[in-house]
Amino acid sequence: MARPFQPLRGVRVLAFESAFSLPAGTRTLAEMGADVVRVGRPARNARSSGYITVVDGGALLKQSLALDLATDAGRALARELAAKADIICNNFRPRVMRRYGLDYDSVRALKPDIIFLQMSGYGTLGPWGEFPAYGPSTEAAGGMNQLIGEAADPPMRIGSGVFADQAGGRYAALALIAALAHRQRTGEGQYMDLSMAESITHLLGDRILNAAIQGMIPPRHGNRDPRIAPQGIYPALGNRDDDAANAQSDEWIALSVLDDEQWRTLVGLIGDEALADPRFCTHVGRQAAHDEIDRHIAAWTRSQEKDALAALLQQHGIPAGPVQTTRDLHLDPHLRIRGAFRTVQHARPVLGYTAHPHLTTPWQVAGHERAPLTDLHPDGADNRRVLRRWLKLPAAEVTRLEQCGALLPPAELQVPPPIRMPGQPVDAAHATRLGLPAAEDA
Amino acid sequence: MLRVIDLTQQVAGPFATLLLAELGADVIKVEPPHEGDPWRTRSQGEPDQGSFDYLNRRKRSLSLDLASKQGHALLLRLVADADAVVESFSPGTLGRLRLSYRTLKRANPNLILTSISNFGQSGPRRDWQATELVLQAMGGVVAGTGWEDRFPLKLAGYQACHIAGLNAATATLAAFFGARAGTMSGAHIDVSIQECLPPHWARHVSEYAYSGTLPRRERRENGRQGFPHTAMASDGWLYLLALRAEWESFAYFLGLEQFVTHEFSDSATRAQRWPEIEPHFHTNVAARSKYDWFAAASELGYTFAPIESPQEIMEGPHYAARAFFQPATLTTGATHPVAGLPFSHSMRPDKPNRAPHLGEHTDEILTALALNGDEIRALRSAQVIQEALL
Numbered sequence: 001m002a003r004p005f006q007p008l009r010g011v012r013v014l015a016f017e018s019a020f021s022l023p024a025g026t027r028t029l030a031e032m033g034a035d036v037v038r039v040g041r042p043a044r045n046a047r048s049s050g051y052i053t054v055v056d057g058g059a060l061l062k063q064s065l066a067l068d069l070a071t072d073a074g075r076a077l078a079r080e081l082a083a084k085a086d087i088i089c090n091n092f093r094p095r096v097m098r099r100y101g102l103d104y105d106s107v108r109a110l111k112p113d114i115i116f117l118q119m120s121g122y123g124t125l126g127p128w129g130e131f132p133a134y135g136p137s138t139e140a141a142g143g144m145n146q147l148i149g150e151a152a153d154p155p156m157r158i159g160s161g162v163f164a165d166q167a168g169g170r171y172a173a174l175a176l177i178a179a180l181a182h183r184q185r186t187g188e189g190q191y192m193d194l195s196m197a198e199s200i201t202h203l204l205g206d207r208i209l210n211a212a213i214q215g216m217i218p219p220r221h222g223n224r225d226p227r228i229a230p231q232g233i234y235p236a237l238g239n240r241d242d243d244a245a246n247a248q249s250d251e252w253i254a255l256s257v258l259d260d261e262q263w264r265t266l267v268g269l270i271g272d273e274a275l276a277d278p279r280f281c282t283h284v285g286r287q288a289a290h291d292e293i294d295r296h297i298a299a300w301t302r303s304q305e306k307d308a309l310a311a312l313l314q315q316h317g318i319p320a321g322p323v324q325t326t327r328d329l330h331l332d333p334h335l336r337i338r339g340a341f342r343t344v345q346h347a348r349p350v351l352g353y354t355a356h357p358h359l360t361t362p363w364q365v366a367g368h369e370r371a372p373l374t375d376l377h378p379d380g381a382d383n384r385r386v387l388r389r390w391l392k393l394p395a396a397e398v399t400r401l402e403q404c405g406a407l408l409p410p411a412e413l414q415v416p417p418p419i420r421m422p423g424q425p426v427d428a429a430h431a432t433r434l435g436l437p438a439a440e441d442a
Numbered sequence: 443m444l445r446v447i448d449l450t451q452q453v454a455g456p457f458a459t460l461l462l463a464e465l466g467a468d469v470i471k472v473e474p475p476h477e478g479d480p481w482r483t484r485s486q487g488e489p490d491q492g493s494f495d496y497l498n499r500r501k502r503s504l505s506l507d508l509a510s511k512q513g514h515a516l517l518l519r520l521v522a523d524a525d526a527v528v529e530s531f532s533p534g535t536l537g538r539l540r541l542s543y544r545t546l547k548r549a550n551p552n553l554i555l556t557s558i559s560n561f562g563q564s565g566p567r568r569d570w571q572a573t574e575l576v577l578q579a580m581g582g583v584v585a586g587t588g589w590e591d592r593f594p595l596k597l598a599g600y601q602a603c604h605i606a607g608l609n610a611a612t613a614t615l616a617a618f619f620g621a622r623a624g625t626m627s628g629a630h631i632d633v634s635i636q637e638c639l640p641p642h643w644a645r646h647v648s649e650y651a652y653s654g655t656l657p658r659r660e661r662r663e664n665g666r667q668g669f670p671h672t673a674m675a676s677d678g679w680l681y682l683l684a685l686r687a688e689w690e691s692f693a694y695f696l697g698l699e700q701f702v703t704h705e706f707s708d709s710a711t712r713a714q715r716w717p718e719i720e721p722h723f724h725t726n727v728a729a730r731s732k733y734d735w736f737a738a739a740s741e742l743g744y745t746f747a748p749i750e751s752p753q754e755i756m757e758g759p760h761y762a763a764r765a766f767f768q769p770a771t772l773t774t775g776a777t778h779p780v781a782g783l784p785f786s787h788s789m790r791p792d793k794p795n796r797a798p799h800l801g802e803h804t805d806e807i808l809t810a811l812a813l814n815g816d817e818i819r820a821l822r823s824a825q826v827i828q829e830a831l832l
Contacts, residue, residue, distance in 0.1 A: 005617075005626075005629065006620075006625065006626075007616045007617050007619055007620020007621070007623070007625050007626050007629075008616055008619070008620065008625075009620075009625045010623070010625065020645065024641070024644075028612065032616050033625070051652075052645065054652070055645055055648045055649050055652050056644060056645040056648065057644060057645075057648055058644075117785070121745075122760060123764055123784075123786075125763060125764050125786075126759070126760040126761070126763035126764045127759055127760050127763060128736075128760045130740075131736070131737075131740040132740060132743055132745050133745050133747070134683060134685065134745045136671075136681070136683055137681060137683050137745040137746065137747035138747065140681035140747040140748065140749045140750070141681075141736075141747040141748055141749075141750055142750070142755070143598075143750050143751070143752060143755050144597070144598055145672070145679070145681060145749045146598075146679070146749050146750060146751050146752075147598030147599065148587065148595055148596075148597060148598050149588070149595055150595075153589070154672045154674075154679060155672055155679050155749050156587065156588060156589075156595055156660075156672075157587075157660075157671055157672070157681065158583065158587055158597060159583065159584075159585070159586025159587035159588065159594075159643075159657060159659060159660075160583050160586060160587075160642060160643035160645075160646060160657075161643075161645060161646070162642070162643060162644060162645050162646075163583065163642045163643065166641050166642040166643075166644065167605070167608075167642065168784075170605070170608055170609065170612065170641075171608065171783075171784050171785060172785075173612050174461060174465075174608065174611055174612045174615065175783075175785045175787060177612060177615045177616050177619060178465045178615055178787070178789060179787065179789075180619050181443070181444070181615060181618060181619045181622070182443075182466075182788070182789050184619060184622050184623065185443070185622075188788070190787060190788045191786070192785045192786055192787050193785060193786045194784060194785035194786075195764070195766075195784050195785070196784075198761075198764070198766055198781075198784030198785075199784040201755055201761075201766070201781055201784070202781050202782075202783065202784045203599070203601060203604045203605065203608075204598060204599050204752075204781075205496050205780065205781035206490070206492060206493040206496040206497065206599060206600065207598060207599045207752060208752040208755060208756065208780075208781055209492035209493075209495065209496045209778060209780055209781075210489065210490065210491050210492045210493065210752075211751070211752035211753060211756075212492070212752070212753075212756060212778040212779060213491050213492045213772075213776070213778060214491070217751045217752065217753060218489065218752065221489065222595060222596070223575055223593070223595060223596045225489065225573075225574075225575070226487070226488045226489050227487060227488075227489075227490075228573065231573070231575055232575075232593070233575075233579065233584070233593040233594055233595075233596075234593070235593070250585070250656075252579070252585070252593060252594055253579075254575050254576050254578075254579035254580075254584075255576070256573040256575055256576060258573070314567075314570050314571060317571060318571065319570075319571040319572050319573045319576050320571075320576060321570070321572065321576040321577075321579050321580040322579065322580060323579040323580075323584055323585050323594055324579065324580055324581070324582050324585060325582070325585045325586075325650075325656055325657065326582065326585075326586075326643070326646050326647045326649065326650040326656060326657055327650050327656060328582075328585075329582050329640050329647055330647070330650060330651060332580075333566060334561060334565045334566050334567040334636075335565075335636075335637065335640075337564070337565045337566065338562055338564060338565045338634065338637070340637050340640065350652070351652055351653070356648070356651045356652055357648075357651050358644075358648055358651075359640050359641050359644050359647060359648075362606075362609050362633070362634070362637040362638045362640075362641055363609060363610070363613050363631055363632060363633045363634075363637070364562065364563075364564075364631075364632040364634075365613075365617075365629050365630065365631050365632070366543070366629070366630035366632065367630075368629075417653075418649070418652070418653045418655065420653075420655065421658075421666055422710070422713075423658065424655055424656075424658055425655070425656040425658060426653070426654045426655050426656065427650070427654040427656060428654055429654070430650060430651065430653070430654030431654075434651055436651070
């Protein structure tokens with residue numbers, strides 16, 4: 001297999017990170033070959049390898065150094081490492097880095113061309129600078145919720161706990177790579193202050209400008225589009241096979257009719273006399289009778305399997321696709337062939353299996369394989385390796401630092417079973433469907 | 443900074459080159475004579491007015507007929523001197539224009555070609571048709587968004603296309619850096635819009651693999667935290683998030699101390715008897731401004747947030763203190779505040795903060811290719827290029 005696409009090989013990243021936002025960004029750098037060292041929470045004994053960290057995958061491909069920044073020796077070691085880094089980034093409050101002597105001004109004194117990224121919910125400058133946030137809060141403040149849903153309902157949140165984390169993380173990756181290219185050309189490092197809320201606002205920048213032009217708050221359109229009618233998400237036949245008895249049927253298909261010709265094709269496929277109504281021949285007529293048309297379309301889609309129906313509509317040139325659940329994404333034949341997932345082999349079985357699939361880089365490079373993903377390293381697993389490679393410290397010295405408390409010794413990876421929300425649908429056959437290798441087979 | 447030949451149209455591709463232009467790249471937007479990027483006209487009506495201006499700021503426009511022999515040759519001359527070509531045609535179109543990666547690479551052996559398409563350059567669904575709704579639905583996130591008793595809901599705006607553009611810009615810049623650092627030379631990057639959304643609920647996608655857990659949309663009454671995530675404050679909607687909050691302190695914070703009793707101490711009971719709590723909850727939330735709630739919650743480590751409208755974002759003190767919005771002149775001549783990048787940085791773009799008129803920079807770009815006035819006039823009369831529409 002051709003080697004992976006690694007344009008960032010040799011770039012050293014020291015990441016003081018927790019949760020999911022910055023880890024998503026630095027994992028993108030690691031996928032492209034950067035040497036990313038995860039320092040984890042600076043507080044003593046705060047371990048970061050629970051179920052959510054394992055499942056999230058933000059720590060994959062990274063090395064872990066368990067520095068205890070509460071000790072003088074730990075902070076001294078951090079500064080030695082900082083002097084060898086190309087990039088230092090963190091998603092703690094700014095005062096945390098100041099307290100440890102690792103803020104931009106202190107680090108720049110050690111490494112004048114350092115690239116330093118500070119990431120937080122709202123950005124550190126401004127009246128909300130010290131407010132704590134999780135991704136979904138920044139989606140609300142960044143303008144997303146206001147514009148999701150139907151006009152008659154309250155604003156709706158995105159059904160992902162990590163949408164803004166991933167968005168902010170990916171903007172962080174862009175910012176850091178741009179800064180690397182800038183330094184390559186000018187020799188200058190820089191300080192960057194990234195706001196997750198602004199990441200959301202930037203993704204909505206066209207909507208915001210539209211609101212400014214219109215001079216009004218844009219209405220919520222649900223799944224509709226003033227220029228496309230009909231457009232919507234319609235019910236499809238439920239995949240109620242025996243294995244999924246406890247997973248509610250929740251199958252849907254999305255479709256859009258872009259012009260009159262596609263409409264005539266759709267009416268022909270549905271074969272419902274009511275839709276041949278001349279009122280529906282034009283976009284304006286269809287838009288005016290959208291609810292009525294939706295009822296007829298739903299009556300037709302309800303009895304059909306979503307993938308087969310989408311394929312049929314596509315054969316006739318109508319844009320349509322299944323609404324994919326997390327299970328569907330794993331089983332999506334197109335994503336499988338394109339290699340959107342890579343298998344992570346665990347050093348020790350996790351929840352009974354020796355490997356699990358994770359999403360990898362969402363792009364392919366001709367002649368290269370997609371970024372392979374290596375398993376999460378428990379906290380402190382790379383103490384020796386990192387200090388040998390970055391600071392040329394002998395193993396005995398690392399042991400001494402572990403003994404004096406500057407470093408926490410390598411931890412065991414403990415993965416407790418997940419905590420399930422009441423009423424959460426669970427597919428008991430997931431391992432069979434995905435062909436997961438059971439631990440006893442190993 | 444890098445020089446980009448931008449063959450993209452519509453939304454995803456222009457978002458990628460917008461990011462590059464904002465970071466200081468010289469982006470030449472190549473548009474077909476007469477109609478230009480179809481998004482110029484498509485975005486004129488609702489709901490997309492302003493979108494073209496947003497997406498094409500700080501770029502230069504060259505009107506050039508790629509299907510003509512002379513246009514083709516001129517493009518290859520531009521490519522010879524560029525770092526990257528970004529395109530968003532449907533797969534196969536570049537080959538039909540005799541501009542495949544192999545051809546482009548002959549003109550410039552170190553070239554980075556970034557292709558952005560709905561489903562990627564390969565695979566069984568490569569040629570499927572799509573809209574933003576279809577891409578969001580197939581990429582996920584949508585399945586978990588909305589009310590449990592209704593259909594799933596699309597995310598606002600062009601999230602699928604924009605996020606694909608973000609990834610395309612990142613991969614292109616990384617390849618540019620690698621080429622200069624000597625870790626690689628040239629690359630053909632294939633970005634599938636569909637593939638760019640699943641990472642935005644990566645944790646939930648993996649959760650299926652680890653435990654079979656599937657996402658669930660919100661219950662209308664009280665949601666997964668035991669209370670609604672959204673409620674009306676005195677001046678607008680408030681988003682309430684209090685992960686791992688103790689009921690006792692949270693109830694005091696919301697003025698619901700009458701429910702801090704042994705009876706209400708477990709979450710199952712609270713869920714069951716929510717109708718008793720509900721009117722008090724809504725009355726109390728409505729008694730204060732969303733900004734007061736936001737600040738007060740922050741003191742206690744609760745991560746509430748005001749649900750902001752575009753106007754509130756443009757006018758609010760926090761974004762103003764960060765100078766996030768900068769005035770931009772639109773192609774209509776009006777000036778409005780426009781969102782900048784979500785991070786402060788020191789890479790100064792030198793092009794103005796507005797979208798170019800069709801063909802506005804044609805003469806300047808061709809002159810830089812050492813074409814003289816007569817040659818440019820000849821191209822114009824052969825309709826290979828077009829008079830700038832100012």
